Amino acid sequence: MIGSNTTEAHPVLALRIKKAVRKGATLVVADPRAIWLTKIAKRHLQLRPGSDVWLLNAIMHTILEEGLHDEAYVREHTEDFEAVREVVARYPPEEGERWTGVPAEAIRATAREYATERHAAIFYTLGITEHACGVDNIWSLANLVLMTGHLGYESTGLNALRGQNNVQGLNDSGANPTYLPGYQPVDDPVVRAKFSEAWGIEVPERAGFRLDQIMSGLHDDRIKALYLIGENPGHTEPNAHHVAEGLSKLEFLVSQDIFLSDTAERYADVVLPASSFAEKDGTFTNTERRVNRVRAAVPLPGNARGDRQIVLDLARELGCDWPEYPDAESVWNELADLCPNWFGIRYFRLEDEGLQWPVASLEDEGSRFLHEKTTARPSGRGKFHPVEYQPPIEEPDADYPFVLSTGRTLYHYNSGAMTMREDGITDKQRDPFFEISAEDASSLGVLDGDWVRLVSRRGDLQARAQVSARVFPGLVWMALHFAEAKVNWLTHDVGDPLIGTPEYKVSAVRLEVL
Amino acid sequence: MDVLRLATVLETLPRERTRLLDNLGRLRREVGPITPELSDALADHMRLRHGDVHEVTSFYSFLQVPVDAVRVCTGPVCDSRGGREQLGAGAIEVPCLGHCELAPVVLHGDEVVGGVTYSTNDGASLGLARRDETLADYERRGGLALLREPLALERIVAELSASGLSGYGGAGFPTWRKWEAVAAEAGPRYVIVNADEGEPGTIKDRYVMELRPHLLVEATLLAARALGAMEAYTYIYIREEYATARARLTAAIEEFRAAGLLEGLSLDLVVGAGAYICGEETAMLESMEGRRGMPRLKPPFPSQVGYLGRPTLIQNVETLAHVPAILRNGGDWWAGLGSPATGSPGVRLWSVTGAVARPGCYEAPNGIVLRELIDGYAAGLVGEPGAIVPGGAASGILPPAALDVPLTREALTEWGCGVGSAAVQVFPKSYAPLRLLAETMRFFAEESCQKCTPCRIGNRALHHVCEELEHGRAAMSRRQVEEWLDAMTLTSICGLGQAAPYPVRNAFERWPELFAPLGPATLGEPASA
Amino acid sequence: MIEFTLDGRPASAQEDELLVHAAARNGVFVPTLCHDDKLDPYGGCRMCVVGVEGSSRPLPACATRVSAGMVVSTNSNVPQLRKTLTEMLLSEHLNANPGGRPNELVDLARELGAEAPLVLPDAKREPYADRNRLMGYEPDTCILCNRCVRYTQEVMQCSALSLEGRGPEARIVPTWERSWLDTECELCGGCLSVCPTGAIYEKFLEGAGVEERQLEQTKTTCTFCGVGCQIDLNVDPETKRIVKVTSKPEYVSNEGDLCVKGRFSFNFVHHPDRLTEPLVRGEDGELHPATWEAALAAAADGLKGVIRRHSAQAIGVLASARLTNEENYLIQKLARIGLGTNSVHSCEAT
Known part of the structure; x- marks a missing residue:
């Protein structure tokens, strides 16, 4: 487990991990914090935030040094291995100990255990991706997996744990500037032609903006209007004060949501009351690519409308001449007809349990794991990407001496719109808090529960100190759920250069005792 | 709670879960009764869940009471002799303190109020009448020879088989079969002595431990040597109320260690905390593993899957104590000590308490007739007898008409009773x-x-x-x-x-x-x- | 597969299968109370004892594995033993329905015609009041099957509940009788989901007189993370409100397990803060309720205005992982061919 606080972010999936450990599986946790899973782990690699590449390269260094890689797999199924061999040769575990804080022996032991166990799987979450070097981190993990041949059969692979209920499906269904539904590239004329024909209107050729480009577009006049559906970027985007400033410049903002977010309240021109998950039909796709049915159980409140209906109403208002889409299934069928890997998934097959895509035909039972015969790349070979360590964008200094890392807790969900409205849950966790080591707390004279001001170059907030053995001296951690103390007032917005994912996991702050 | 004291003691406590009960006992003695705070502190120290320590702490009777508490026995013999009248403010009722010959019994801390006297005889097998003060005493009586020149396992099993010795804890399983079964399993194996004597009316194991501790230690080590092969882990699980026995065993073990007789072996005491059920062998294993003393489902039996999942020989104190005599003099000799009338082989310790003239613990033949035991050893009945319990709480109840019954399994079965732990309790007619x-x-x-x-x-x-x-x-x-x-x-x-x-x-x-x-x-x- | 004999008839089972499952596979239902397939065999309630040839005592079917040639009987004295054990449990079962959850003991008693011949004088347990607002606990409904405690220990592997004490005093309580909120409990409600008698229950329904069995269940997918737990929304047919969330062991992704959010955070659906009318910002700079016609027209006009003044590329559309695949599909379609931009993305792009 690397960069995944599974028991809090994916509590039910964590039960499977607990069960596996109880049955004898070896668990190694790599995380800057001593998260719950470290209690049952054989080893905890408590790395400094942002040093993942160093750690992974040092693990690969050991594997190659000791000849534990899967030579046959590398030869037959991969390309560019030598480039990685050259790079990781410069990452010995002993030096890695200085950069990552993880003892060299622990790095070596982990390398041996991972490489020599046939059923070895890697799971990661946002601790890997939410870095300015997020893509590098993923490539490093992919290198490790390819080098050991740990993919293409059960209980192996590189497994992303999707943070939200339908992140997988959101991307699958084409809410992405680069891909049309089913990961069909929008810059491919053949693909565009197929969709244009199906939809009866030309799909625009011009590349769209990614989220980070949209957000920066608020400031450089590229973006003049936003249509937000179930989103609150004023809370969830990094450097949130700056985001708010950008939103204030918009000419037009539509917010479609179930609650009036503070962003919508201040900036929206039109607010459309929408549906919660309990009021609609459709599908969500989970982290193992399983398409599951969503079914309406209760009526919509007041004059709220289902999101499908709203989008259709707006399309009509915009002059679109679309099919009727009387129900969710009719929308799904259009998607499935256009996407080969989803073609075999139809509602009547999802009644009891979902199907895991790819499902090419109605006879196809779905895919429990990927890359069985070949990797998914066109060449059929897995590509090694050599990666060099890059330090985080903002390192602590004399003015801002603490590393701030952010994340979620078990009890709340993102901006808290839903869970902060549940009394039984806020009884357990309501006030904004941050974790601080006993050493740092005592040198600052802070007691457990004291209110402290956290200040970064971009903003400040107040939260209660939770003196905790989970963080080491120099590291503080805070969750993003608190409306009155948005941690994204503090975070910076320099994201990954390739895909723009923000570096929520490392910012520099100072603490002011109140 | 003394926080500094707690921190100092905690630092010295081992972290293995198997030491949980011991650690709780030490905390209780050295810091104070186990409170939720103490329990949590220990859990954190041992990296256990708070609930695990809560469950274990609350399972036992004594962990949450001070070490100097007054404990009053309300077992049947004590009850029949006015035990409940001793209950004062703050005193704790304990079902049987294992000193029934002194009834009614009160413990002040570890001390038996009024002191302890022994009433026993000089049996051929255990010789309880002479108390061994030191290892030298024991050696002078022929001890240690077997330990110095161990017999082969096959020979030991053969002698045990010839002797007819069977478990004296109550279940009566043939001893040689247990040894053979454990030996047949792959090592490492464990040997555990069940010294959690708790069956109301039963005092015999205490007599052995207090009077002949070295004999028990040698017998235990013999078993360990015979079964242990490369590794020998041996434990004696002793009830908390037996402070004197505990002290005497501890001293004896130290003497063995000093004499170099423990080389390659380990022998540790595990001290209970007040729970009768821990005398049940699988409950004892659970207790030793740091959990609530709740019996396991059987099969599997401890001889196959016992302590920490390993094959384990569990023997009652007295049973094991007879082994040296058997090996020294031969199984046939020992079998011949039994009652010729009933053909029962060997001898055992009978705890005879209640309305008799000389209550105590006596080595007498198996199959002895009840009246003979009472008259010949305990100096006869006092007053008119009412109910008679032949072998502990669960062995059944006999009427006075059964006084002429031989105490064999067969004869007692006809009366719907069993020999149990041979704890004969005679109640006066006035005790309904x-x-x-x-x-x-x-x-x-x-x-x-x-x-x-x-x-x-x-x-x-x-x-x-x-x-x-x-x-x-x-x-x-x-x-x-x-x-x-x-x-x-x-x-x-x-x-x-x-x-x-x-x-x-x-x-x-x-x-x-x-x-x-x-x-x-x-x-x-x-x-x- | 191996062969064995069940009630005089030949039967087959998988090697090492638990007798309780093997019997069910062969059409013989053996009742259990303390058994749960998620948990290690416990064999405490003894309700499932069956006769096994060669064993002097009947054995618990929940903890005994089938072996080839085994001769198993659920006849002879087994029905009487079941009835007696049920009577025993009833003799200290003072409250059959504290929170509307199903009570398997009461069902079993009805089926077997068992009634308590006496009420044990020490049956009454100390009531347990907890300040948490999610889970209620009625000790007088508890049968000490220990499923809840074992769930916390074996499945959650946390410390929330303890089997405390010994003898008649024994009972189940949150660790050291603290509030659930002050233990390591993660409020997942797994304890109540495995409780066979409803002694632990959702507090929402305390005293409401609504029984789980009268609720309408709709199976759907949880909305809180990427695991995709399958859940049943239990809706009160009168009020059309969700009153509880449950799950079932046979549901694939989560096997009936849920977390605190999945089980307990559903009241937001009916929260008074829900938006129930479209809002349009007026001349005064404030948001005012509007008709759908007006709001949709305002939205379309606003977006068209931006396209007219700038271009479609000046519009950003942010979809959401909260929405269904179908909704997201329509949103990207709207962005691409309704508005004319590929700038459709979301903050869950990682």
Whole structure:
């Protein structure tokens, strides 16, 4: 487990991990914090935030040094291995100990255990991706997996744990500037032609903006209007004060949501009351690519409308001449007809349990794991990407001496719109808090529960100190759920250069005792 | 709570879960009664869940009370001799303190109020009349020779087989078979001595440990040597109330260690904390592993899957103590010590207490006639006897008419009873059988671990039924009571619930008039195991 | 597969299968109370004892594995033993329905015609009041099957509940009788989901007189993370409100397990803060309720205005992982061919 606080972010999936450990599986946790899973782990690699590449390269260094890689797999199924061999040769575990804080022996032991166990799987979450070097981190993990041949059969692979209920499906269904539904590239004329024909209107050729480009577009006049559906970027985007400033410049903002977010309240021109998950039909796709049915159980409140209906109403208002889409299934069928890997998934097959895509035909039972015969790349070979360590964008200094890392807790969900409205849950966790080591707390004279001001170059907030053995001296951690103390007032917005994912996991702050 | 003291003590406590009970005991002695805060601190230290330590702490009777508390025995013998009158403010009731010959018994901290005297005889096998003060004393009496020149396992098994020795804890399983079964399993193996003597009326193991501790240590080491091969882990699980026995064993073990006789072996005491059920062998294993002392489902038996999942020889103190004599003099010699009249082989220690002239613990032949035991060893009855319990709480109840019965399994079965742990308790006629029965059922109810329904609820219901009968009222019908007894016998997990119905059935038979309010007996045969 | 004999008839089972499952596979239902397939065999309630040839006592089917040639009987004295054990449990079962959850003991008693012949004088347990607002606990409904405690220990592997004490005093309580909120409990409600008698229950329904069995269940997918737990929304047919969330062991992704959010955070659906009318910002700079016609027209006009003044590329559309695949599909379609931009993305792009 690397960069995944599974028991809090994916509590039910964590039960499977607990069960596996109880049955004898070896668990190694790599995380800057001593998260719950470290209690049952054989080893905890408590790395400094942002040093993942160093750690992974040092693990690969050991594997190659000791000849534990899967030579046959590398030869037959991969390309560019030598480039990685050259790079990781410069990452010995002993030096890695200085950069990552993880003892060299622990790095070596982990390398041996991972490489020599046939059923070895890697799971990661946002601790890997939410870095300015997020893509590098993923490539490093992919290198490790390819080098050991740990993919293409059960209980192996590189497994992303999707943070939200339908992140997988959101991307699958084409809410992405680069891909049309089913990961069909929008810059491919053949693909565009197929969709244009199906939809009866030309799909625009011009590349769209990614989220980070949209957000920066608020400031450089590229973006003049936003249509937000179930989103609150004023809370969830990094450097949130700056985001708010950008939103204030918009000419037009539509917010479609179930609650009036503070962003919508201040900036929206039109607010459309929408549906919660309990009021609609459709599908969500989970982290193992399983398409599951969503079914309406209760009526919509007041004059709220289902999101499908709203989008259709707006399309009509915009002059679109679309099919009727009387129900969710009719929308799904259009998607499935256009996407080969989803073609075999139809509602009547999802009644009891979902199907895991790819499902090419109605006879196809779905895919429990990927890359069985070949990797998914066109060449059929897995590509090694050599990666060099890059330090985080903002390192602590004399003015801002603490590393701030952010994340979620078990009890709340993102901006808290839903869970902060549940009394039984806020009884357990309501006030904004941050974790601080006993050493740092005592040198600052802070007691457990004291209110402290956290200040970064971009903003400040107040939260209660939770003196905790989970963080080491120099590291503080805070969750993003608190409306009155948005941690994204503090975070910076320099994201990954390739895909723009923000570096929520490392910012520099100072603490002011109140 | 003294926080500094706690921190200092915690630092010295081992972290293995198997040491949980020991650690709790040490915390109690060195810091104070276990409070939620102490429990959590220990859990954090041992990296256990807070709930795990809570569950274990609350399972035992003594962990949450001060070490200097006054403990009053309310076991049946003490109860019949005014035990409850000793209960003052702050005193704790304990079902049996294992000093029944001194009844009524009160412990002030570790000390028996009024001191301890021994009443025993110089038996050929155990020779309890002479107390060994030192290892040298023991060696002068022929001890240690076997340890210095060990016999082969096959030979030991053969001698044990010839002797006819079987378990004296109550179950009566042939000893040689146990040794053979454990030896047949792959190592490492464990040897555990069951010194959690708790069966009301039973004092024999205490006599062995207090008077001949070296004998027990040698016997234990013999077993370890014979079965241990490369590794030998040996434990003696002793009840907390036996402070003197604990001290004497500890001293003896140190003498063995100093004499270099423990080389390659380990022998440790595990101290209980007040729970009768931990004398049940699988409950004992659970307790030793740092969990609540709740019996395991059998099979598998401890000889295959025992302590920490390894093959384990579990032997009662007295059983093991006979082994050196058997090996020294031969199994046939030892078998010949038995009663010629009944053909029972060998001898055993009989705890004879209650309304007798010289209550105590006597080595006498197996199969001895009850009256002979009382007259010949305990100097005869005092007053007119009422109910007689032949072998501990669950062994059943005999009427005075049974005085001429030989104490063999066969003969007692005819009376619906068993030899059990050979704890003969004679109650005066003035002590009503219903009171005895109610007290016995109360004991079982309070000591039930609560895991299985029939034992957990059945004993409480029977206690209530008996108490109501004392007032002439029927809480249940006779038919219902019999159905419940059947369910207890047949479906309880361990011996506690399975055997608890015996005294009730005996009483049905011997004193039918007491149960008249319950209505007519059913015609069906009682369930047998 | 191996062969064995069940009630005089030949039967087959998988090697090492638990007798309780093997019997069910062969059409013989053996009742259990303390058994749960998620948990290690316990064999405490003894309700499932069956006769096995060669064993002097009947054995618990929940903890005994089938072996070839085994001769198993659920006849003879087994029905009487079951009835007696049920009577025993009833004799301290003082409250059959504290929170509207199903009670398997009461069902079993009805089926077997068992009634308590007496009420144990020490049946009454100390009531347990907890300040948490999610889970209620009625000790007088508890049968000490220990499923809840074992769930916390074996499945959650946390410390929330303890089996405390010994003898008649024994009971189940949150660790050291603290509030659930002050233990390591993660409020997942797994304890109540495995409780066979409803002694632990959702507090929302305390005293409401609504029984789980009268609720309308709709199976759907949880909305709180990427695991995709399958859940049943239990809706009160009168009020059309969700009153609880449950799950079932046979549901694939989560096997009936849920977390605190999945089980307990559903009241937001009916929260008074829900938006129930479209809002349009007026001349005064404030948001005012509007008709759908007006709001949709305002939205379309606003977006068209931006396209007219700038271009479609000046519009950003942010979809959401909260929405269904179908909704997201329509949103990207709207962005691409309704508005004319590929700038459709979301903050869950990682």
